[in-house]
Amino acid sequence: MIIYNLFPLLAGPCRAWAPHLQRAAEMGFDWIFVNPIQKPGFSGSLYSIVDYFALNPLLGEAESNVAAKAKTTTSPPSSASSSIEKDLRAAIATANRLGMRVMVDLVINHCAIDAKLTREHPEWFVKENGKIANPYCIDNGEKVVWGDLALFDHRHTSDPEGLYRYFAKIVEYLIDLGFSGFRCDAAYQIPGNIWRRLMHETRSKHPNTVFVAETLGCTAEQTKQTAEAGFDFIFNSSKYWDFHASWLLEQYQLIREIARSISFPESHDTERLFQEVNGNLYAMKQRYLFAAMFSAGVMMPMGFEYGFKRRMHVVETRPKDWESPNAQLTDFVKTVNRLKAGYAIFNEECPTMVLPYDNPNILLMWKASAKTKDESLIILNKDVHNHQHFYAENIARYVQAGGPLRDVSPEYPLDFIPKPFDYSLRPGQGFVFVASRDHPPLET
Numbered sequence: 406m407i408i409y410n411l412f413p414l415l416a417g418p419c420r421a422w423a424p425h426l427q428r429a430a431e432m433g434f435d436w437i438f439v440n441p442i443q444k445p446g447f448s449g450s451l452y453s454i455v456d457y458f459a460l461n462p463l464l465g466e467a468e469s470n471v472a473a474k475a476k477t478t479t480s481p482p483s484s485a486s487s488s489i490e491k492d493l494r495a496a497i498a499t500a501n502r503l504g505m506r507v508m509v510d511l512v513i514n515h516c517a518i519d520a521k522l523t524r525e526h527p528e529w530f531v532k533e534n535g536k537i538a539n540p541y542c543i544d545n546g547e548k549v550v551w552g553d554l555a556l557f558d559h560r561h562t563s564d565p566e567g568l569y570r571y572f573a574k575i576v577e578y579l580i581d582l583g584f585s586g587f588r589c590d591a592a593y594q595i596p597g598n599i600w601r602r603l604m605h606e607t608r609s610k611h612p613n614t615v616f617v618a619e620t621l622g623c624t625a626e627q628t629k630q631t632a633e634a635g636f637d638f639i640f641n642s643s644k645y646w647d648f649h650a651s652w653l654l655e656q657y658q659l660i661r662e663i664a665r666s667i668s669f670p671e672s673h674d675t676e677r678l679f680q681e682v683n684g685n686l687y688a689m690k691q692r693y694l695f696a697a698m699f700s701a702g703v704m705m706p707m708g709f710e711y712g713f714k715r716r717m718h719v720v721e722t723r724p725k726d727w728e729s730p731n732a733q734l735t736d737f738v739k740t741v742n743r744l745k746a747g748y749a750i751f752n753e754e755c756p757t758m759v760l761p762y763d764n765p766n767i768l769l770m771w772k773a774s775a776k777t778k779d780e781s782l783i784i785l786n787k788d789v790h791n792h793q794h795f796y797a798e799n800i801a802r803y804v805q806a807g808g809p810l811r812d813v814s815p816e817y818p819l820d821f822i823p824k825p826f827d828y829s830l831r832p833g834q835g836f837v838f839v840a841s842r843d844h845p846p847l848e849t
Contacts, residue, residue: 407746412440414718420495431735432710437507440510451720457516462489508584511590514540518553520555523555529562530555530562539556573603597634600636616636629660641656641666648768670696687833695835765787767784773805779806782836786835792831799825813837814837
């Protein structure tokens with residue numbers, strides 16, 4: 406999956422999505438991920454859904470018009486919702502025509518605290534001191550409570566079948582709108598048996614439906630348990646790797662035979678990378694290249710290609726927050742995506758090792774396909790400010806394939822691989838080599 410995250414509050418009404426979809430297709434993305442599109446509750450948060458079977462009014466027209474119509478009775482809610490649904494179906498159809506499938510957030514770990522469900526089915530919710538509980542997290546030792554959310558009681562509800570059937574109905578509704586997959590929000594908070602049943606029943610009717618688990622903040626064991634429920638993909642934590650610590654490869658090896666994973670350089674849950682790296686284009690390229698080469702899937706949010714600085718906000722972001730480009734990375738992203746799509750080894754979770762090298766500022770990573778005869782060697786300058794020197798008497802010795810090595814790097818590819826290999830890597834620069842095991846090992 407090569408995923409472009411279309412953030413609906415930034416993209417605006419569905420009828421305005423076409424240019425974004427066209428740009429994503431031109432950059433080589435084959436999936437579009439849209440954050441929640443259902444009607445939010447009083448907080449306005451995309452992830453606080455008040456009605457699972459109505460669409461967010463902001464997907465239909467400008468916010469000022471939505472507010473104005475709310476004061477009149479000239480446009481019934483049903484007709485407004487029908488118009489939005491028509492626009493949404495058209496946008497999804499456009500994506501499909503451009504060769505992309507579309508997935509959407511599936512939020513069934515909680516709903517809006519002001520949803521009718523909390524009154525109609527109080528037995529479906531966790532209770533604390535006689536009241537419906539809000540989900541929370543611990544951030545730097547502080548308890549952060551989301552007061553706009555009501556926590557579904559997946560484990561102890563007195564009506565498990567009724568709750569499950571409600572979720573299954575939501576999935577069918579979204580598939581009927583045209584969605585082909587789901588990013589399952591906070592998937593680890595929902596018991597695996599519920600996911601297994603939901604995915605099995607959905608795939609029995611819609612065989613090509615894809616389920617992706619969001620596991621942000623999970624331990625490695627929680628991620629493993631979530632993956633074992635049968636997800637097609639999970640999101641990994643490579644975005645947070647410092648290129649030195651061992652934990653990323655340990656987690657990768659723990660999960661890779663259970664489910665494929667998706668890397669990302671930034672997301673709606675993080676600061677914009679361009680802001681984090683103070684506008685360093687070398688860092689932007691380095692992180693996207695690594696994310697795309699590391700795991701089977703990659704996701705990039707809209708605006709990354711232009712070096713946007715403003716973090717996407719699930720309540721406050723609006724189309725007016727679209728920035729003038731601070732950078733132009735569309736061609737680079739297109740080249741990396743083409744590279745990823747062109748080699749099977751970059752579309753699977755395969756045996757991967759960080760090889761020892763005497764310059765700590767250089768990452769030397771070896772990958773071997775378990776499905777084809779390909780191997781890859783990635784040489785990455787961890788330093789995004791300075792050149793770093795790399796030397797090897799015979800670079801082919803780092804792979805088990807007989808060779809020859811082919812340089813398929815997105816920038817500055819070499820016409821031939823010299824021996825010895827003596828090169829000054831530009832800041833953040835990455836070499837990507839591939840070789841085939843069709844050849845016998847080279848003689849010593």
